Amino acid sequence: MLEIKNLHATVDGTEILKGIDLSIGAGEVHAIMGPNGSGKSTLSYVLSGRDGYEVTEGEVLLKGQNLLDLAPEERAAAGVFLAFQYPVEIPGVPNTTFLKEAVNAVRKSRGESALDAMQFLKVLRAKVKELGMSDEYLKRAVNAGFSGGEKKRNEVLQMAMLEPALAVLDETDSGLDIDALKAVADGVNALRGPERSMLVITHYQRLLDYIVPDRVHVLSQGRIIRSGGPELAKELEAKGYADIIEAAA
Amino acid sequence: MAASVETVEKVQSLGERYKHGFVTDIEMETAPKGLSEDTVRFISAKKNEPEWLLEWRLKAFRHWLEMPEPQWAKVDFPPIDYQDAYYFAAPKSDDDKPKSLDEVDPKLLETYEKLGIPLREQEMLAGVAVDAVFDSVSVATTFKKKLEEAGVIFCSISEAVQKHPELVQKYLGSVVPAADNKHACLNSAVFTDGSFVYIPKGVRCPMELSTYFRINAENTGQFERTLIIADEGSYVSYLEGCTAPMRDENQLHAAVVELIALDDAEIKYSTVQNWYPGDENGVGGIYNFVTKRGLCAGRNSKISWTQVETGSAITWKYPSCILKGDNSVGEFYSIAITNNMQQADTGTKMIHLGRNTRSRIISKGIAAGRSAQTYRGLVSLGGGAENARNHTQCDSLLIGDRCAAHTVPYIVSKNRSANLEHEATTSRISEDQLFYCRQRGIGEEDAVALVVNGFCREVLQQLPMEFAVEAQKLVGISLEGSVG
Ligand SMILES: Nc1ncnc2c1ncn2[C@@H]1O[C@H](COP(=O)(O)OP(=O)(O)O)[C@@H](O)[C@H]1O
Ligand SMILES: [Mg+2]
Numbered sequence: 001m002l003e004i005k006n007l008h009a010t011v012d013g014t015e016i017l018k019g020i021d022l023s024i025g026a027g028e029v030h031a032i033m034g035p036n037g038s039g040k041s042t043l044s045y046v047l048s049g050r051d052g053y054e055v056t057e058g059e060v061l062l063k064g065q066n067l068l069d070l071a072p073e074e075r076a077a078a079g080v081f082l083a084f085q086y087p088v089e090i091p092g093v094p095n096t097t098f099l100k101e102a103v104n105a106v107r108k109s110r111g112e113s114a115l116d117a118m119q120f121l122k123v124l125r126a127k128v129k130e131l132g133m134s135d136e137y138l139k140r141a142v143n144a145g146f147s148g149g150e151k152k153r154n155e156v157l158q159m160a161m162l163e164p165a166l167a168v169l170d171e172t173d174s175g176l177d178i179d180a181l182k183a184v185a186d187g188v189n190a191l192r193g194p195e196r197s198m199l200v201i202t203h204y205q206r207l208l209d210y211i212v213p214d215r216v217h218v219l220s221q222g223r224i225i226r227s228g229g230p231e232l233a234k235e236l237e238a239k240g241y242a243d244i245i246e247a248a249a
Numbered sequence: 250m251a252a253s254v255e256t257v258e259k260v261q262s263l264g265e266r267y268k269h270g271f272v273t274d275i276e277m278e279t280a281p282k283g284l285s286e287d288t289v290r291f292i293s294a295k296k297n298e299p300e301w302l303l304e305w306r307l308k309a310f311r312h313w314l315e316m317p318e319p320q321w322a323k324v325d326f327p328p329i330d331y332q333d334a335y336y337f338a339a340p341k342s343d344d345d346k347p348k349s350l351d352e353v354d355p356k357l358l359e360t361y362e363k364l365g366i367p368l369r370e371q372e373m374l375a376g377v378a379v380d381a382v383f384d385s386v387s388v389a390t391t392f393k394k395k396l397e398e399a400g401v402i403f404c405s406i407s408e409a410v411q412k413h414p415e416l417v418q419k420y421l422g423s424v425v426p427a428a429d430n431k432h433a434c435l436n437s438a439v440f441t442d443g444s445f446v447y448i449p450k451g452v453r454c455p456m457e458l459s460t461y462f463r464i465n466a467e468n469t470g471q472f473e474r475t476l477i478i479a480d481e482g483s484y485v486s487y488l489e490g491c492t493a494p495m496r497d498e499n500q501l502h503a504a505v506v507e508l509i510a511l512d513d514a515e516i517k518y519s520t521v522q523n524w525y526p527g528d529e530n531g532v533g534g535i536y537n538f539v540t541k542r543g544l545c546a547g548r549n550s551k552i553s554w555t556q557v558e559t560g561s562a563i564t565w566k567y568p569s570c571i572l573k574g575d576n577s578v579g580e581f582y583s584i585a586i587t588n589n590m591q592q593a594d595t596g597t598k599m600i601h602l603g604r605n606t607r608s609r610i611i612s613k614g615i616a617a618g619r620s621a622q623t624y625r626g627l628v629s630l631g632g633g634a635e636n637a638r639n640h641t642q643c644d645s646l647l648i649g650d651r652c653a654a655h656t657v658p659y660i661v662s663k664n665r666s667a668n669l670e671h672e673a674t675t676s677r678i679s680e681d682q683l684f685y686c687r688q689r690g691i692g693e694e695d696a697v698a699l700v701v702n703g704f705c706r707e708v709l710q711q712l713p714m715e716f717a718v719e720a721q722k723l724v725g726i727s728l729e730g731s732v733g
Contacts, residue, residue, distance in 0.1 A: 048688050051680070076690035088685040092703030101699060102689035109690070141703065158689065 001026045001164050001197040007058035009046045013020070016042045018222035024166075024215075027194040031208055032201045033233065034219035035241045040201045041085055043219070044170045047199075048082045049075050062141035062166055079165030082174050083155035085201075090142040095154070098142045099124060099161050118210060127160045131187045142163075149180035167191070168199045173207035181230035185210030205237035220245045287312060289438050292337045296407050296441075299414060302421075309427035309437030311466070322594040323623040323655060324563050326536065329501055336439045336472075363726055366719075392456065399455050401485075402447040406474050409445035418446055420478055424507040424544045424571070432503040432538040432565070433482035436472045440505070443474035448483035448514075457713050458487045473504040479514035481547065482573045486517040488716060502561075504539045512547030512574065517555070518567075519712055521720055523727075524560035529618075531590025532611035534562025541568035541637035542598075545577035545606075553580040554597065555711040557720050559727040562591060567625065569598035572606035572637075579608040582708040584720075586727045587620030587652070596625040596657075601667075610641040613705045615724075617731035623654075628669060630663040636666050643673040646704050648697065648731050697732050698725025700710075 002024040009017040016039045024030050034040050045053045047060060049072040060067045069076050090098065104114040115123070128135060133153060143151050152172050159167055169188065173181055188211050192198070200211055208216070208230065216232040217224045220241070224247035226232065236244055261623075280291045289310050293303040318328075347353050350372060361371045394404050403414060409417050427437040448453035448454050479485055489506075502524065508516050518541075527534025535558070543552035554568035570579025581597035612624045628639045645654035656673050678700055686696035702709065702721050709717050 050684050071693075072684060072687035073692050076688055080688075082688050084688075088679075088681045090682055090685070090700060090703050092706035093699055098686075098689075098699070101691050101695065102686075105692065106690035121524050142704075147300065162689065174695065 001028070001063060002199070003059075004047075005059050005061075007046065007060060008045075008056045008227040009042065010054050010056055011042065011052060015056070016222050017046060020219075020222070020224055022217065022224065024197045025198065026197060027192075028214045029192060029198040029200060029211065030215045031211075031216060031233065032199060032217050032219050032224075033205070033236055034204070035245075036203065038219045039222040040203075040219055041170055042222075043080050044199075044201060047075075047166075047168055048072055048080055065232070073105065074109065075159070076162070076164075077106050081159050081162055081164030081167045083152075083159060083167065083169040085170040085174065087143045087146075087151040087155055089144045089146075091144045093142050094139055095142055096124065096138045099158060102158070103161055114220045124161065127157060130190065131157055131160065132183060133157065148175040149183075152176060152180070152184050153187065156184055156191075160187070160191060161216040164196065166197050166199070168201065170201045171203060172200070173202055173204065181207065182210060205233045208233045218244055218248075220248070225249075248249075258405045260584045274599075279335060282335055283332040283419055284310075284334070284439070288336050291619075292439055292441060295337060296410070298410055299326070301418060302410060305422065305427060306438050306726060309434050310439075312428040313431060313434035313438055316428070316434055318431050319565075322565050322625070323354050323593050323621065323657075324565060324592045326563055326592075329536070329617045331435075334501065337716075340674070343500065362727060363722060393454050396584055399452055400449045401452065401454055401597045402445065403458060404445055406440070406443040406445045406476060409476070411619060413445070413447070416478065417445070417476065420476055420507065422507075422623045424509060424542045425540050426507050429540060432539040436474060436503045436505040436540070440474035442472075443476075443504070445475075446477040446487065448479045448485045450480045451482045452480075453483065454485040455550055456717075458485065471502055473502075473506075475504070475506040477507070477516060477518070478509045479511065479516050479550075481511045482513040483511075484515045484517075486519070486713060488519045488521070488713060490521045490523065491507075500534075500536055502535055502539070504541075506541040506568075508541075508543035508552055510545050510547060510550035510552050510574075510577075513549045515551040515553075516543065517553045518568075519555040519716065521557045521637050521712075521716060521723070522560050522564070523723065525562075526560050526589065526591050527562040529589045533560055534591070535560065536563045537561035537565040537566065538563075539568075541566065542571065542573045543569070543579070545574050545575040545579060545603075547577070548603075550574050550684045551578040551580075553578075553582070553711070555580075555582040555708065556584070556595075557708075557723065558583070558585040558593060558595060559723055564591075564592075564593040564595055566595045567597055569600065570608065571600045571602065572608065572634075573602045575603040576605045577603055578606070581610045581612070581626075582610075582625075582711045583612045584614070584615070584705045584724070585622055585624075586615045586724065587617070587622045588728060588731055589618040589620060591618075591620040591622075593620075593622040595622070596627075597638060598629070601628075601630045601637040601639070601664075604633065604635040604637075605632055606637045607637045610639070610643075611707055612641075612643045614643070614645045614654050615648065615701055615704065615728070616645065617648035617728055619651045621653045621655075623637075623657060625659075627645040627659040627661070628663045630667045632663045634664050634667065636668070638666065638668045639670070641669075641671045643671075644704070645673075645675040646701065647675065648701075648728065649679045663707060674682070678732075693730055693732055695725065697728050701725075701728060 004020055004022040007017055007020040055068055100120050212230055216228055218226045280288050289306050425433050510516050524537055526537040545552050552570050558564050572579050579599050584594045585595050588591050614622050614624055616622050624643045630637050643656045682700050683696045702724050712720055
């Protein structure tokens with residue numbers, strides 16, 4: 001599904017990603033773990049095409065399609081979804097409006113017809129219910145005044161609506177208490193499926209108790225220094241990053 | 250405007266012209282170039298006006314001669330050569346109009362398309378001859394009947410001068426005196442058309458006067474004069490202008506709008522102004538110098554201005570309220586969007602005279618390109634304005650780094666019991682927001698439109714439903730090309 005080969009990227013002229021190789025099969029969930037500043041968010045932005053993140057070498061293919069030539073919105077249409085570490089507030093724009101614009105924009109670029117207001121609301125209400133959220137939340141402006149947990153849950157709702165081929169979740173656990181974490185993890189797990197690959201970025205092992213990955217990769221200073229099964233996350237938890245990084249050096 | 254009457258006349262005159270083999274006497278149809286007392290007399294005679302109105306016009310003209318141009322606005326343009334313009338021309342002959350939409354500028358049509366304007370209305374707006382006229386007759390007649398049943402008078406100001414001279418004489422210039430400012434003087438001297446509305450006591454106007462007006466948008470003039478009177482306990486909502494871009498060969502527009510609300514009456518006046526702004530370099534756009542003022546004459550009366558200003562090369566406009574009646578309420582909700590080389594100096598004046606008067610100002614300014622805009626607002630409290638309250642909120646949003654936005658609030662208070670609040674913010678459209686939208690599949694220009702619409706939401710919500718939807722699209726269209 002996703003093939004990352006020898007990916008190098010710079011931000012403001014500084015190389016942050018220094019040759020990443022990663023391959024995620026259809027239906028697989030991979031976790032990327034790493035200390036702060038190791039380049040996790042940078043990887044998520046490079047995959048989604050944010051301005052200012054310049055790829056200097058390597059390639060990224062999604063279902064065989066080269067993502068690097070595409071604008072962010074084209075990547076979204078191709079199936080890339082990023083759950084932001086810090087979801088952005090858009091005052092005055094109701095959640096429903098935002099989601100409808102997004103869903104219809106993506107449908108349009110896939111050559112599908114736009115959903116009308118009725119059809120859209122039906123789908124949306126169903127997803128909101130599945131995620132155990134309240135309808136009231138849809139009328140509020142996008143992330144404006146949301147609690148940390150609400151913001152993260154809103155990201156999951158957007159993901160559910162957009163049904164991406166590749167979901168990148170950047171520290172979706174950060175700032176959540178245990179109940180909120182469980183709720184978010186349930187939402188994510190419900191979206192696991194044979195047609196969807198996920199890259200779950202996290203600093204802590206805790207999230208991976210709830211979203212159990214197929215593979216775990218450790219990122220340090222822009223490189224993947226170790227990969228393994230879910231047990232690697234446990235090892236990290238027990239030993240700490242410093243030991244693992246030292247051992248790999 | 251009496252569409253049915255006008256239409257019938259138009260169709261008749263067409264027939265007439267055929268009969269006479271297209272002979273028209275140009276000399277008789279158009280006033281000579283330039284502005285003099287003769288021009289004013291010519292216009293008044295053409296319109297068969299009573300003596301008092303001619304005198305009123307002449308007085309305005311004499312003031313105009315002596316009055317300096319207003320200098321305080323933050324706009325910049327070469328001096329206007331008033332003698333190099335025509336002040337009266339009969340409506341364009343249908344022969345000069347496009348015969349079908351195929352002959353209309355494709356760019357204009359593209360915009361109509363984006364706004365979702367039905368074909369028939371596109372024809373009206375683009376000034377296509379004949380066909381559309383017939384179509385509008387039946388619609389207009391239905392409206393007219395409904396209004397008549399309610400006792401509402403809604404006609405062109407010229408018609409009102411003939412049919413309801415007592416109302417016109419009583420109220421014309423009562424809110425915006427002929428000598429108010431240079432632009433208003435000019436309008437008073439040479440106005441040729443506009444609307445007149447009278448809502449009788451206790452009547453709630455049965456429809457938005459918007460829909461009806463739009464069908465007549467074709468005749469929007471250079472020196473429009475509008476007079477709306479809401480008698481005791483009545484209500485009217487009026488929408489002026491339209492979202493479709495309007496072109497006009499006349500560069501200078503100087504309209505005057507006067508509103509009068511008597512005891513317990515309410516007037517809601519909404520404007521969508523999208524005159525041609527000129528090209529990317531600012532060449533050829535309209536100068537829109539408008540004087541709009543409402544008088545809350547009666548107790549518990551209310552006047553609410555809502556404006557969406559996206560067009561014109563230069564906008565100079567301060568819809569204001571004089572809150573004379575006790576407990577009266579004035580509101581001003583504004584969205585001003587400037588792009589490319591546009592300049593806008595707009596705002597409001599809330600003049601509190603009566604006791605317990607309240608006013609609310611919400612201004613949303615969006616500047617892009619190399620444009621410049623200023624919010625200029627006055628809140629004034631007279632000695633008798635016990636317990637008056639004002640809340641002002643001015644928010645500016647900048648797109649790019651070559652535009653400018655200024656906020657210039659003036660407060661004059663002669664009353665210690667007043668309660669005034671003022672908030673102002675300036676922000677830039679954030680890269681975070683745009684990327685967030687784009688990551689969700691929304692293209693860059695749509696993302697800008699979405700964020701800006703969110704920024705303007707409080708004001709958009711004030712618009713009548715049908716126009717709110719169009720105005721939202723307009724916000725996006727006005728900002729096309731502003732990013733990237
Ligand atoms: N916009 C930026 N400009 C300069 N340096 C940046 C920028 N964004 C991130 N970096 C640097 O890149 C490195 C990786 O950051 P990031 O990808 O956010 O790490 P993580 O998400 O793993 O904590 C850090 O050293 C950080 O300081
Ligand atoms: Mg990060």
